Amino acid sequence: MLLDFNKLGAWKWALSAICAVMSLFLLLPILFIVALSFGNSRWLIFPPPGWTLKWYEELFADPRWMGAALTSAKIGVIVMVISVALGLLASLALVRGTFKGREVLRAFFLTPMVLPVVIVAVALYAAFLRLGLNGTLLGFVIAHVIVALPFAIITITGALETFDPAIEDAAILCGASPWEARLRVTLPGIRHGLFSAAIFSFLISWDEVVLAIFMASPSLQTLPVKVWTTLRQDLTPVIAAASTLLVALTVLLMIAAAVLRKGKSE
Amino acid sequence: MFSAAAPRRGSGLGFAMPAILLLAAFFVIPVVFLLTRSVTEPQLGLQNYATLVGSSTYAKVFFNTFFVAGVVTLVTVLIAFPVAWALAIMPARWSAVVFAIILLSMWTNLLARTYAWMVLLQQTGLINRMLKAVGLIDQPLQLTNNLVGVTIGMVYIMLPFMILPLMGVIKKIDPAILQAAALCGATRWQALTRVLVPLATPGIASGALMVFVMSLGYFVTPSLLGGTANMMLAELIAQQVQSLVNWGMGGAAAFLLLLVTLGLYAVQLRFLDRKEAA
Numbered sequence: 001m002l003l004d005f006n007k008l009g010a011w012k013w014a015l016s017a018i019c020a021v022m023s024l025f026l027l028l029p030i031l032f033i034v035a036l037s038f039g040n041s042r043w044l045i046f047p048p049p050g051w052t053l054k055w056y057e058e059l060f061a062d063p064r065w066m067g068a069a070l071t072s073a074k075i076g077v078i079v080m081v082i083s084v085a086l087g088l089l090a091s092l093a094l095v096r097g098t099f100k101g102r103e104v105l106r107a108f109f110l111t112p113m114v115l116p117v118v119i120v121a122v123a124l125y126a127a128f129l130r131l132g133l134n135g136t137l138l139g140f141v142i143a144h145v146i147v148a149l150p151f152a153i154i155t156i157t158g159a160l161e162t163f164d165p166a167i168e169d170a171a172i173l174c175g176a177s178p179w180e181a182r183l184r185v186t187l188p189g190i191r192h193g194l195f196s197a198a199i200f201s202f203l204i205s206w207d208e209v210v211l212a213i214f215m216a217s218p219s220l221q222t223l224p225v226k227v228w229t230t231l232r233q234d235l236t237p238v239i240a241a242a243s244t245l246l247v248a249l250t251v252l253l254m255i256a257a258a259v260l261r262k263g264k265s266e
Numbered sequence: 267m268f269s270a271a272a273p274r275r276g277s278g279l280g281f282a283m284p285a286i287l288l289l290a291a292f293f294v295i296p297v298v299f300l301l302t303r304s305v306t307e308p309q310l311g312l313q314n315y316a317t318l319v320g321s322s323t324y325a326k327v328f329f330n331t332f333f334v335a336g337v338v339t340l341v342t343v344l345i346a347f348p349v350a351w352a353l354a355i356m357p358a359r360w361s362a363v364v365f366a367i368i369l370l371s372m373w374t375n376l377l378a379r380t381y382a383w384m385v386l387l388q389q390t391g392l393i394n395r396m397l398k399a400v401g402l403i404d405q406p407l408q409l410t411n412n413l414v415g416v417t418i419g420m421v422y423i424m425l426p427f428m429i430l431p432l433m434g435v436i437k438k439i440d441p442a443i444l445q446a447a448a449l450c451g452a453t454r455w456q457a458l459t460r461v462l463v464p465l466a467t468p469g470i471a472s473g474a475l476m477v478f479v480m481s482l483g484y485f486v487t488p489s490l491l492g493g494t495a496n497m498m499l500a501e502l503i504a505q506q507v508q509s510l511v512n513w514g515m516g517g518a519a520a521f522l523l524l525l526v527t528l529g530l531y532a533v534q535l536r537f538l539d540r541k542e543a544a
Contacts, residue, residue, distance in 0.1 A: 116483025
């Protein structure tokens, strides 16, 4: 009877209580930062003695924070485009290809996801020192595409696997060229997968810290690098303000992803 | 079948080429190159590995890494099992709320989450003041810049990675098996320990292995909540390369981390997947 919620008796309440405590454990720190960002205590006293927007003013008035946010957005968008494009091509090869070793190739594509990112970061750092790519936009983009690509490939192959290739064949039989069929039949058919892959790729780049710490230079840094360097000095409430904006963005993108999923199931 | 009538296409390997070339140039070659430097710098030989294994400073780093990863995995499993179990059988409208909280936490910026714990756990932080207010402690506890802080911060980050797969495994268990256990006279506790937990073990084991491996190579949370005195392996690699410019030692430490990571994944593929298939 342990898998029937209503027949659990007293255990039902125990399980619900554990669930509730764990939810609070996950949720409260996030709400805590949001509250602190509006609190007027520089020493992060909670509950704050009063409320203010000055940390946001400080954040928006500082060209370094704004510059870092702009850099992050720029890199995120470029990474998103490249990662979805390469991911789509690779997924077509993995799902529709007829060559041998497709499973090995799939495993190869996913390795950057399973290796500790610090190893990738240190290895790329060494390579980029030689190539002069450290502290450049291109360096950041390459590093982030490497770690975003596995997620794009997982999402897009998932969408392609549920899309019946017979529909593409039918288009070809009706006179479409293979490329026309891919572009005008298959692509629209898997658009939800492509959108999810785009959101994932952007978020991975936008939030990525470890690679970015190694790629950054004093003149070019992303938002997470700026947060990281500031955090190592002190715990200023400006970070709470920046974090709150990041949480807001996350919530927006989660809603976007949920709407996409809903659109898919209809 | 239409496939015979469909026009011939190439094998499709060409489509994968851009991704293959990118990964070869900026992933495979740099990683291989880094690992070779561990045996070529400062001179050819295994001296870097000898230093890593021989010195007590590095022994402490290895101990910290495996100890924290072990404790984090254990705590995560103990919390995640009841939560995943509840989520698998709860009415949908409740589980949707818990699920949304898990996803929100998972997708919230890692630094923002770590910052929250740095503030909460500091000497004058909310946790210490609450413990003091209820009379549990007289002096504030040292909760950051040590392994306690790292463990709390890491459990917070790893929980979703354990709960979500485990929930999938428990959902797949046939409730009839547990009904059968009850009909055969098993008490609730017996049904839990002799039926439900054993049936969920493949999921627990693979989730635990994933959390353990991820914790071993974690960089951000240990360096912010642990401080330099409680270094873990990923920080050691970064420090050797960035501050000490000792590529030989950095490469050697990276190779050990890589070996352990791939070794544990191999265990997972070899034993756990087979068990699930059986």
